[in-house]
Amino acid sequence: MVEEGFKTDFPSETVKEGKVKAVVPKLAAFVKQPSDYAPSKAPVFYNPVMELNRDISVLAFQAYQRVVNREIFISEPLTSSGVRGIRFAAEIHGVKKVLIGDINEKAFKLAKHNVYLNELQDRVTVQHKDANCLLSCHGAPRKRFDAVDVDPFGSPVPYLDSAIRALRNKGLLAVTATDLAPLCGVHSKACLRKYGGKPLRTEYCHELAVRLLAGCIATLAAKHDIGILVVFSHCTDHYVRVYVEIDYGAKKADESVKNLGYVLHCFNCMHRETVKKPFAKRVEKCPECGSKMDYAGPLWLERIFDKRFCELMAKENRRTPFRNSGKIAKLLFIAKGEAEAPITYYVLDKISNKLGLPMPSVDMMLQILRESSFQAFPTHFNSRGIKTDAASLTVQRLLLKLVATA
Ligand SMILES: C[S@@+](CC[C@H](N)C(=O)[O-])C[C@H]1O[C@@H](n2cnc3c(N)ncnc32)[C@H](O)[C@@H]1O
Ligand SMILES: [Zn+2]
Secondary structure: OOOOOOOOOOOEEEEEEOOEEEEEEOHHHHOOOOOOOHHHHOOOOOOHHHHHHHHHHHHHHHHHHHHHOOOEEEEEOOOOOOHHHHHHHHHOOOEEEEEEEOOOHHHHHHHHHHHHHOOOOOOEEEEOOOHHHHHHOOOOOOOOEEEEEEOOOOOOHHHHHHHHHOEEEEEEEEEEEOOHHHHOOOOHHHHHHHHOOEOOOOOOHHHHHHHHHHHHHHHHHHOOOEEEEEEEEEEEOOEEEEEEEEEEOHHHHHHHHHOEEEEEEOOOOOOEEEEOOOOOHHHHEOOOOOOEOEEEEEEEOOOOOOHHHHHHHHHHHHHOOOOOHHHHHHHHHHHHHHOOOOOOOEEHHHHHHHHOOOOOOHHHHHHHHHHOOOOEEEEOOEEEEEEEOOOHHHHHHHHHHHHHHO
8 A cells, every 4th residue: 555645845756676666766857967976966865876785785684584593673774765674674584674764854754655665564664763863772682673784875983883782692784884085095084083993095995994894893892792793795886885793792892802903015015914913113014025014904804704694695696586686696706705815905907017017817817826826816806806825926926927928
């Protein structure tokens, strides 16, 4: 049954996404000049490009539900048109209730209408509330959620503390950060201020962005005697996304804090290494070329993908005919390999440019590294990237050998 008499006071259209339909702003009507970013110009935010992000959330929450094997209660406190939360209720098996909310009244009304449109009033509740307020109302035992999806504009940091407190033990937190300029080192001070870690403008800055966000979540969770485990993460288009399972207990928090540390980087020879303790003079000099090294952190040095969780998501993806299923299958396949790969990656084009050499294919470079008894993995962070335990100068020597013999 559709709510009678509902009409938006802005140009809108009905779209289909996953198994649901939703009334959303007609984006073309909000572009006045070519530089306009239509999703932000509309009175209610809607970005069709984020469908992939929402598809992956559906898969991750479904994988989580299969693991816990009970009915789950989900919240999406910054919902906009409601499409994400409505998809959770419509597409994930074993969802008892979904609570969504938005501070924008037009978004709240639209989300409410979209719930009606999909006849999900009995399972999806919409609140016109500030996200922190909504989450804080669910911070007490027996009121908490199994999963919370924080998908804001820019930085998710203002909502993390209340999101962590609103999760039950072993609950799943999904977080988007679109503020890649701070996280990737363009605005270093903003990153330090918001995330508590120093970024670095390296070729692997997107992985550092995920690790800075995860490190920030670990630090905030530890204050509540909660530990974390990152089960999945990805960097796609203009954002990073992490999926974190929380684990109650002071010991778990201590263990998780031990996983924080620094990535040291040499801008001369591209050497990189990780250290857990604040570094001494000894490690400030690059062991490969002797130059002074810079650093990123504190950030999360533990895994940012769980192999088993990636497999479960891939299984769900095979069952679900999304528009983006092919893309997601590829992402999950690479991420599964990355789960056990060394931290950071080399970008072949950057090395080739530095050495003034032609660019070899990623497959050939992976092969020569493996033939030389090193680990070598492609990475979803960069299609020309390689994760390896070979030292920087060894990678450069092998690349030289490869192009010389080609
Ligand atoms: C990026 S949009 C959400 C997109 C949505 N998650 C999706 O997948 O389509 C961010 C939303 O957060 C809402 N918002 C901003 N500040 C808020 C706050 N303090 N509390 C609740 N909602 C807020 C905005 O009105 C906007 O609708
Ligand atoms: Zn060096």
